[in-house]
Amino acid sequence: MSRKIEVCLTPALLGLYDLKNSIVVVIDILRATSSMVYGIDNGATAIIPVAQVEDCLAYAEHGYLLAAERNGEVVAGYNFGNSPFSYSAEHVAGKTVVLTTTNGTKALHMARATAQQVVIGSFLNLQALCDWLKEQSQDVLLLCAGWKDSANLEDTLFAGAVVKALRSEFVAFDDSSVIAEDLYGLAQHDLGAYMNKSSHSHRLAALNIGEDVKFCLQLNICQAIPVLVGDALVPLKKN
């Protein structure tokens, strides 16, 4: 058997891959998939990602928690924004959260259309995710949500971390996975410092989310792997 792992650097390239027998890992480190992992790990029943703030409203009558931000501020009338700190057990245990995210939702919806299974990755659950992926037999596509269809540093770095952890488990790699793995090798000793190279560092600083970024770059503080079932992310039941 020749198991294959590949990295799709942006959702704009997803059409190049045949995913009907593949597991797709969706990656949007700042901050969507980090918040998803942290929320599910903290006992959220489900997290429903939607693309537009307005889409949240359709869920209001179900008594779900609504998370929406515009320009770094919680939208009036919503329960909280996109900071992973909002996804603590105190806030989300036993609850369903509807989360607005642009890049992450787009990637999730595209993957859902063709993949056999869609799971969520972040540095927070890196080890748990890799341990689980090792036990599967399907090919794996690491799908970076990127930034407006361009590649970004943080999602590429995480994809590289997974490739590095799983190299001995796979036989076939694409060039993007080689690029991502070697980039992670350069950055892994101080991810935070490396992230200062990002073209988005000014944008991130302007959003005043430095603490969020630091939080999202922590390794292995969560065991949960969110898996997409219908429209909702729920905890993967590991065998």
Place this chain on the structure above:
Amino acid sequence: MSRKIEVCLTPALLGLYDLKNSIVVVIDILRATSSMVYGIDNGATAIIPVAQVEDCLAYAEHGYLLAAERNGEVVAGYNFGNSPFSYSAEHVAGKTVVLTTTNGTKALHMARATAQQVVIGSFLNLQALCDWLKEQSQDVLLLCAGWKDSANLEDTLFAGAVVKALRSEFVAFDDSSVIAEDLYGLAQHDLGAYMNKSSHSHRLAALNIGEDVKFCLQLNICQAIPVLVGDALVPLKKN
């Protein structure tokens, strides 16, 4: 002035960029843009890139040299294939060559549609290209031809070499340029060894073009910069 340099990792992402005031550098290291640079440097009057072997035939009556390969073999009736060794002064000086290339031609034609100016880059003319780019005022997009719309190692490495050489000349960089630059930093001391990591190394070996690859990874043996004028690449007249 805030001059910007960006890296487009595959032609499939070219639509993300506004190029009307930009110089686009087309990069297809193995082997199209290396052969183009070497041919123009060796005195070819012009090189006309076309997508299909059949497209060459339209040019036959003009007395042009026709270069076409299928599966690594020169097509019967054509003058030579895509090896850069065919573009020596002995073969091409004073001649017009029609060259078949799939990834490279696609990238060139896409760039031509929107860019202010399109030039050709390869390791062979790295320094000359960077020296010239330094003297211009436009933004620069480094367009990797890639492999069937996916990123590849060699084109990304060359883009990184240009970013590294020009870092002090530019103010704005996208994340792809950071990725490419750091990858080149890792690989530059032995590009040939690094290329063994490529997912295409088996494909390249099967084509029996090891000598071509070695040739294409040489730095700064050419001074010429091919520039696209209409359908043809001709020598750029430097000021």
